Amino acid sequence: MGKEMVFIDCIWIGLLCMISYADWKEKRIPDKLLLGVAVCAVVQMFFLGKEEIMLRFAGMGSSVFVFFLILIAAPGAFGGGDVKLSAVNGLYLGAIPWMRSFGIAVISATIYIVYKMCRMQKIRGEEIAFGPFLCIGAIISFFS
Numbered sequence: 001m002g003k004e005m006v007f008i009d010c011i012w013i014g015l016l017c018m019i020s021y022a023d024w025k026e027k028r029i030p031d032k033l034l035l036g037v038a039v040c041a042v043v044q045m046f047f048l049g050k051e052e053i054m055l056r057f058a059g060m061g062s063s064v065f066v067f068f069l070i071l072i073a074a075p076g077a078f079g080g081g082d083v084k085l086s087a088v089n090g091l092y093l094g095a096i097p098w099m100r101s102f103g104i105a106v107i108s109a110t111i112y113i114v115y116k117m118c119r120m121q122k123i124r125g126e127e128i129a130f131g132p133f134l135c136i137g138a139i140i141s142f143f144s
Contacts (some may be wrong), residue, residue, distance in 0.1 A: 005047055009142070012040040012092060016135040019085060020054070023131030029081030034088055040093040056122045059090035059098040066102065082130045097141045105130070105137035 015036045023029050027055050038112040069075055090098040109130060 007074040020132035020135040023129040037088040055094040063087045063090035100143035101137035105133040109133040
């Protein structure tokens with residue numbers, strides 16, 4: 001991995017941290033930050049082979065497909081920002097790492113919800129920012 005890739009990876013992680021903070025505080029993911037992640041994914045492709053690029057697009061497609069199925073089964077379960085964040089992370093990571101990151105996100109969000117329930121905090125009807133969990137999952141998946 002060249003210095004260019006490390007630089008792009010650092011920018012991507014920084015953007016994910018900013019997205020996590022914004023979503024946690026405002027329950028909204030700014031499109032400008034999502035665009036930054038998309039730009040990182042596209043720039044990264046200049047340093048990859050054809051097969052790896054195809055896997056990146058498969059990651060984005062897998063993400064869109066999974067969220068499409070979830071939103072058909074449970075309309076309103078996720079916001080548009082979560083769908084876009086997951087898609088650009090799929091483009092950045094590729095298919096298999098994206099699936100791993102989504103699993104980590106779901107498990108970590110479940111742990112958070114159970115924790116809040118055990119502390120007797122109101123959880124029913126409350127919106128939970130899923131973006132931070134998607135970001136945590138993506139970063140963990142990236143390093144694993």
